[in-house]
Amino acid sequence: MFIRPHVIVAVTTIVAALAAVQPVGAADTMTVQAAPLRDEKAVFATIETRRSVPARTRIGGTIAALAVKEGDHVDLGQVIATVGDDKLALQMKSLDAQIAGLDAQLSQAQIDLTRNEELFAKNIVARTSLDSAKTAFNVASNALRSRTAERSVIAQQLTEGNVLAPAAGRVLKVPFTVGTVVMAGDVVGQIAEQNFVLRLRIPESQARGLKAGERIRIDAAELGGEGPRFGTVTLVYPQIEEGRVVADAKVDGLGDYFVSERIRVWIAAGERTAFVIPARAIETRFGIDYVRLRANGNDIEVPVQRGRPAPRPDLPDGIEILSGLKGGDVLVVRQ
Structure with a gap:
């Protein structure tokens, strides 16, 4: 039996229309509005300590005991070595x-x-x-x-003769062994203060507008987590090093073990207006993205063209929509 192509198209259209008006489970609605969207640029940053403090001997003599090794955590005033004379x-x-x-x-x-x-x-x-x-x-x-x-x-x-830890943190380096002769003032251990920061080094041509309080984004997968993670620039150093602006950012969950670990960071490189919706509001079928809109009490599906991911603190799964939506559309978002 031969079926005409235009009949197949008509039947497919009717089925899609019926599926579009079927009720869905628990869902929320949101009004689509154009909002400022930051254009972001990826740069590399390193996890650093605010200060690396040396633990020095106060007398000369011979190291009789070492209580720590590289990687150990120490508290303020803890004995890390003993010098005997x-x-x-x-x-x-x-x-x-x-x-x-x-x-x-x-x-x-x-x-x-x-x-x-x-x-x-x-x-x-x-x-x-x-x-x-x-x-x-x-x-x-x-x-x-x-x-x-x-x-x-x-x-x-x-x-x-007891060498005390000058700060609480992580031991980075212990250059001596038991039996080594030391003089007063020699560094027995290098201590990285706790509460690590993210240190950014950005080309000066791209960092003219960088200031304290600006938001940055990192991929939590690089730190063993999931989803995006956000931080805040706390300090921009006035001295430019080798053509790069140095800044410190505070990000929760950086850890307190590895120092100078490189991770990728996204910083603002401009701003424009765009439509951003939750990724869970998009359904992909046969390579086409659809969203469900509510109009006159009915839900209809419309195709959209998605752009790049645009997560932000209040919308971690944000996606930019390039076409298919207009301001004032009521979007149905599945929970």
Whole structure:
């Protein structure tokens, strides 16, 4: 049996029309309106720390212990290494012996002073003998205080053998090993402060309008997530480095382990008006995109031409529509 082509077309049109007016499940409606749309340009940025702080030794000596390695997280004030100096221990023993001797001298001077005070009260010894006893007591007391203060200095130096983390963050580099001789001021560890930022380096010809507070977009897939992720430029550095403007942006979920990781970032390169709708409002059949519009209480499907993805914080799955819609159309969006 032969069927004419125009009959097939007519039947197909009727079926499509019937499908267009069929009710759908739970859905919302939105009014299509032209809104400002940013033209975006992809640039590369790196995950950086705001500051890389060195952990330095305060005394010279030999590294006796290392408590951290590259990649470890440290807290502020945590001991990351211990520097030992045998001379300090010997000085401490010498001072302990001197303090013991001076303590004995002070005890004897106290006994002599008490005896002379009793004899002077009975007019048995002269005033000069009592003054000599007082002077000997004061000399012994001051000598003991002096040696005790010296011992406190050595004890403080021994305490300063502990190298403390100057900031909370991640250990980037530990250049020494146990047994290495170090001098005062040597860097035992490099600490990357926590709360990493995204550092952008943009050609100066494309960054004249870049300012703090501007929104940027990254692909969360590069950070192990899903969907777009947005951030805000927090600081634009005034010094241009090798023809590039440097800026810092705050983005949640950057992590706190890898430093200098390169990821792709989209920044604003201009602005125009366009229609942007949710991607879930588009149905594709046989290579043609359709959206459902509501008019006079009925739902009809119209073909549209989609453009590039245009996600934004309030519409993560936004898609630009180049043709097929006009301002004021009521769009049916499936939930």
